[in-house]
Each structure stands twice: as structure tokens, then as C-alpha cells.
Amino acid sequence: MRLLFWGVIGLLAFSSAACAESGETAAAVAAAAQDAPDPALEGETIESAPRVAPRSMAEMHLSFAPVVERAAPAVVNIYTRRVVNRSTGDPFFDRFFGMGPREQTSLGSGVIVSPDGVIVTNNHVIENMTEIKVVLADRREFEAQVLLADSKTDLAVLKIEAGEPLPFLEFANSDAVEVGDIVLAIGNPFGVGQTVTSGIISALARTGVSITDYQFFIQTDAAINPGNSGGALVDVNGRLVGVNTAIYSRTGGSHGIGFAIPSALVQQVIRSAVTGGELVRPWLGAAADTVTADIARAIGLDRPAGAIITEIWPGGPADRAGLKVGDVVTEIDGEPVYDAATLRYRVGVRSDGETATVVYRRDGRERTARVALALPPDEPARDPRTLAGPHPLDGVTVDNLSPRFNEEVGLDPFRAGVVVAEVNPRSFAARRGLRRGYRILSVNGRKVRTSAELEREINRPARRWDIEVDTGRRIVTWTVGR
Missing domain, CATH: 2.30.42.10 (PDZ domain)
Incomplete structure (x- = not known):
């Protein structure tokens, strides 16, 4: 079964007054269906009312059309483009093999989360793209600026300048949703145009899904298909519960198993983006x-x-x-x-x-x-060094590992030592299989804890080097010379 990065987009503009009005209307219709007021629901909104199953055919005919009507103006499509130049270096062979510049495009969705044009989507929608275009429901098009792109959460924050306040989607408390709650998904699957699907919350706290570094997802059976990545999963109050990001599928279509990034994590990424701060998450230590x-x-x-x-x-x-x-x-x-x-x-x-x-x-x-809670410490301090000289690590860039550095690159925060940051592809070390992310533990039997120590040890005159390397799977000793 394949894991596909296809979310669903729903952008809904709701003020607190509109939400309250929607709740009162729903309660009134439900009471009318029983031909008598329900004392248990008097004075309650949808959010505070107890969850009950439909009690009549009239209740089953209630519609989410008012929610969708208000939400539709806040739903956007995201189109991305880049030019990839594949070449052999010889124009004749480029033509013979059909190589040369090729345009790559992709389709996704996004959620407007503030009236000044801040939009959240999936990172994989805009990753490595050079042109990002946002199309509003009224067909206006805008070039988007990337405020923040975070591969660890698969979230990206964009900004457009519309010159006027835009409809936006308010956040729900993703920790308050329950299995069985009704949710709606609004997006542009397969590029056919705005589409609404409905379903329920199928499961919470899904942690066995390897989509992002923060493996904690809301599962839904609302239909999610290609073109919906970066969109919204919303509750019946029209608020953002999560950003849909992937589905399980054997065929590429929806099989009723979709995953959304909870709104609590989305809000944290947006806060970092709009304040211009560094996206570093606190840790427990x-x-x-x-x-x-x-x-x-x-x-x-x-x-x-x-x-x-x-x-x-x-x-x-x-x-x-x-x-x-x-x-x-x-x-x-x-x-x-x-x-x-x-x-x-x-x-x-x-x-x-x-x-x-x-x-x-x-x-x-x-x-x-x-x-x-506090930010992970950046100790020892970062000290990138490009090694040079008549030794096996010539052309290798190394740096110090620390809890802060490890969190940023997705390593175990408790891992310490010296990490390979870059390897010159033409270097001897690259030919011998040294790769980015490997740790260098010792040189000629001397342990190295910092990049400065490694530079000092590797530059000692020697006819033979025994370099102990941690590949992540095993520790090997790389012997060079005699």
C-alpha cells in the first residue's frame, strides 16, 4: 500500500458572530424537526451542545450548504512551476535523446489563515519550485512569497498582497475533536474545480504513519484526492481542525483513509513564520x-x-x-x-x-x-570547518553536533560528536563512500568531540590513518595508507 501526499483544501471565513449564528440556526432547525423545543439544547451552541445521533428524518436532511457558502471564498488553489534542464552537455545528443529544458508543474491547495493574505499549505506542494501562483475563488491570481518552509512538519507558509482584507479560516482546538465528529473537506481534486466532501474523524493520534518527523495525525474518511494537498479539514463550525497531507491508497484514489496535520502544530509554524522567528521547538530534555x-x-x-x-x-x-x-x-x-x-x-x-x-x-x-520547557541548547557551539590538506578528509566539511543542531536536521537530540556536513563529490573521501550525516568518532585512536579537535588530529603528520566512522547503522574503521 502506497502512502501518497494528497491533502484536502478548505478555506473558510468565519467570524465568531457567524459561528454563533450558525450554531443557533442548527439548534433551531433540530428543535423544529421535533415539533417542540428541546430543553436540553436551550442556550447552547453547536460547540457546547452534547453530541447526539440524528433523531428523525428531518434532522438527517439538514444541510451544510450555509457552511460551504461562507467558506468557499476562502478556498485557494496553488499552482507551482519550475524548469529542469537535463543535458548531456552535447546539443546533438540532447536532441537525439530528447533531453534539454523541461517544465515541471504541480497542483495543490492552501488555507487563508489571516485577512492580510497569509496562507498555509504543504511543504511538498511548493518544495523546489521557482514560481508559486495562488488563485482565489473569484479567479484573481497572485504571485506568492514563501515566508517559511518546514520539511519536518511538511508545512509551508505563503504570503500574497491582495490590497484588501481576505476571507480567512479560524482555528479549532485540534485536541478537543473526538472520533465520530463530522468534518468537511473543500478543495480542487484533479484540477476539476472546487469540490466539497464530508466524513467523520476516524481516529486520533495516529503515530505510526511516517509522513513527517512529528508523527501525530488526525485520520478521516472524508474523500481526499490528488490536487488537495495543503488544504483544510474543518468542523461543522467552519474552523480549521487540520491540514490534510496524505492518504493511504493502492490505486492513487481515495480509499477513505486520509491524514491531517493537527491545527495546534499548524498554528505554531504560522506563528514562527509571521514573526520572522526561527522555527525551533522546545524540548523536554x-x-x-x-x-x-x-x-x-x-x-x-x-x-x-x-x-x-x-x-x-x-x-x-x-x-x-x-x-x-x-x-x-x-x-x-x-x-x-x-x-x-x-x-x-x-x-x-x-x-x-x-x-x-x-x-x-x-x-x-x-x-x-x-x-x-526551553529550547534545546546549542552546545557545543556550531563550528563548521572545511578540512584541507594531504590527508583522506580533504574536501570534507564537518560541524559540531548539539541538541539544537540535531533537532533542526532530524537527528537524535542526544547524539554528540562531529558530523559530516558536506562532501566534495570529487574528493577521495567521496570515492571511499563517506556521506553527509556520518559521524567521525576518532582518528588514529584519538577520540574527537569537536570539529576543531578533528581538524587538529587529521592534520598530524602520518603515513597511515585509521578513521572511526559511525554510518548510523554500524561503526566502521576506515584505514588509508600503510
Whole structure:
């Protein structure tokens, strides 16, 4: 089964007054269907009313047309383009093999999230593209500026200048949605034009889906097809629950299994984009594994749930709050932690300096800690160095690993040492298989912890070099000379 990056776009413009009006209207129609007012719903909006199944045919004929009508002006299409020049270097052979400049285009969707033209979409919609065009529902076209593109979350934030306030979509609390809630998807599948699909929330907190580094998704059965990437999943109040980003499919079409990035994570990325800040997420200062059935039995838990702490960064947020290796985190700020991926998500969507209430189990007892979250430290400081000289690492650029650096490039935050940042493709090291991301551990038996130490050791006069390298899968010793 293939995982395809096709989301669904829905951009809905809603003021708080409009949402309240929509809730009152729905309650009134439901009451009329029963030919009598329902005392249980008096004074309640859709958001606060209890969730109930339809009680009559009249209720089943209620329509989402008013929601779609108000939402449609905020739905945009995104068209991207780039020119790729494939060439052999010889014009004759280029013509013979049909090579030369080729235009690549793609189609996606986006959500207007503020009246001044800020738009969120998927990173894979605009990645590596040189031209990005946004088309509004009224057919006006605008060139878009990229404010931020983040491959780790597969989100990108764009900006257009329309010269007037635009309809926009307000955010829902993605942590408050429940399985079974009705959702709508509005987009432009296959480029056929604006299309609305409906469904329910099929599952929450999907963490086994390798789409982004933050593996925490809302699953829906609302139909999602090609051309919908970067669009919105909205609730019946017309607010953004999540940005749809991928589906499971055997044929390339919708099979009722789609995944959306929760709005909480979307908001964090947008905040960083509009303020011009660096997108660095806070961390707990702890490494964790998912509690499996075997681990649960070993530590005396009645069921496998939560994330067990396996390592603590000295002086980090978890250490200062008194957490220890072996503690099992089960909640953060009242939200459940199902596994290690959930723990990473719950911390990652919060802000630097924010204090989180962490519930954990230790020695069979439930405990609570207040953890002041912070940005991962950039220690040791970055020190990129391009090595040069009569040695095997000539033409290799290395840098220092740190929790901050590792978070940015998607490595284990606790990994330390010297990492290969770039390798000259014509260098001896490249021919011997040295690759970006490998760690260099030692030279001639001397451990190296920083790029400065590596430069000093590799430049020592020698006729033979024994370089210990961590490829990520195994540690090998690379011997050069005699």
C-alpha cells in the first residue's frame, strides 16, 4: 500500500458572530424537526451542545450548504512551476535523446489563515519550485512569497498582497475533536474545480504513519484526492481542525483513509513564520521509548501506555523538574501521551518558556511535575570547518553536533560528536563512500568531540590513518595508507 501526499483544501471565513449564528440556526432547525423545543439544547451552541445521533428524518436532511457558502471564498488553489534542464552537455545528443529544458508543474491547495493574505499549505506542494501562483475563488491570481518552509512538519507558509482584507479560516482546538465528529473537506481534486466532501474523524493520534518527523495525525474518511494537498479539514463550525497531507491508497484514489496535520502544530509554524522567528521547538530534555506490553509487565503496569524516559539531558527541563530515567509519562497538560511520538508532539507544539504539567508514574505511583520547557541548547557551539590538506578528509566539511543542531536536521537530540556536513563529490573521501550525516568518532585512536579537535588530529603528520566512522547503522574503521 502506497502512502501518497494528497491533502484536502478548505478555506473558510468565519467570524465568531457567524459561528454563533450558525450554531443557533442548527439548534433551531433540530428543535423544529421535533415539533417542540428541546430543553436540553436551550442556550447552547453547536460547540457546547452534547453530541447526539440524528433523531428523525428531518434532522438527517439538514444541510451544510450555509457552511460551504461562507467558506468557499476562502478556498485557494496553488499552482507551482519550475524548469529542469537535463543535458548531456552535447546539443546533438540532447536532441537525439530528447533531453534539454523541461517544465515541471504541480497542483495543490492552501488555507487563508489571516485577512492580510497569509496562507498555509504543504511543504511538498511548493518544495523546489521557482514560481508559486495562488488563485482565489473569484479567479484573481497572485504571485506568492514563501515566508517559511518546514520539511519536518511538511508545512509551508505563503504570503500574497491582495490590497484588501481576505476571507480567512479560524482555528479549532485540534485536541478537543473526538472520533465520530463530522468534518468537511473543500478543495480542487484533479484540477476539476472546487469540490466539497464530508466524513467523520476516524481516529486520533495516529503515530505510526511516517509522513513527517512529528508523527501525530488526525485520520478521516472524508474523500481526499490528488490536487488537495495543503488544504483544510474543518468542523461543522467552519474552523480549521487540520491540514490534510496524505492518504493511504493502492490505486492513487481515495480509499477513505486520509491524514491531517493537527491545527495546534499548524498554528505554531504560522506563528514562527509571521514573526520572522526561527522555527525551533522546545524540548523536554529527555529521550523516551514507547511502553510496549513487555515493558508494561516488567515495570508493573496494567496496560501498555505512555512513554518511558530512557535518558535525561543534565541540566535540561526534565532534569530540573525532577524527572528520572524509568519514569513513564502518561499526560501533558491534561492530554494523554500514548507513546514516544505523542510525547514529542505534545512538547513540540508548545512555546519556549511555557510551563507544562507532566503526569508520570514512578514506583507504581502517579506523580505530577511542573516542567519549564526551553529550547534545546546549542552546545557545543556550531563550528563548521572545511578540512584541507594531504590527508583522506580533504574536501570534507564537518560541524559540531548539539541538541539544537540535531533537532533542526532530524537527528537524535542526544547524539554528540562531529558530523559530516558536506562532501566534495570529487574528493577521495567521496570515492571511499563517506556521506553527509556520518559521524567521525576518532582518528588514529584519538577520540574527537569537536570539529576543531578533528581538524587538529587529521592534520598530524602520518603515513597511515585509521578513521572511526559511525554510518548510523554500524561503526566502521576506515584505514588509508600503510
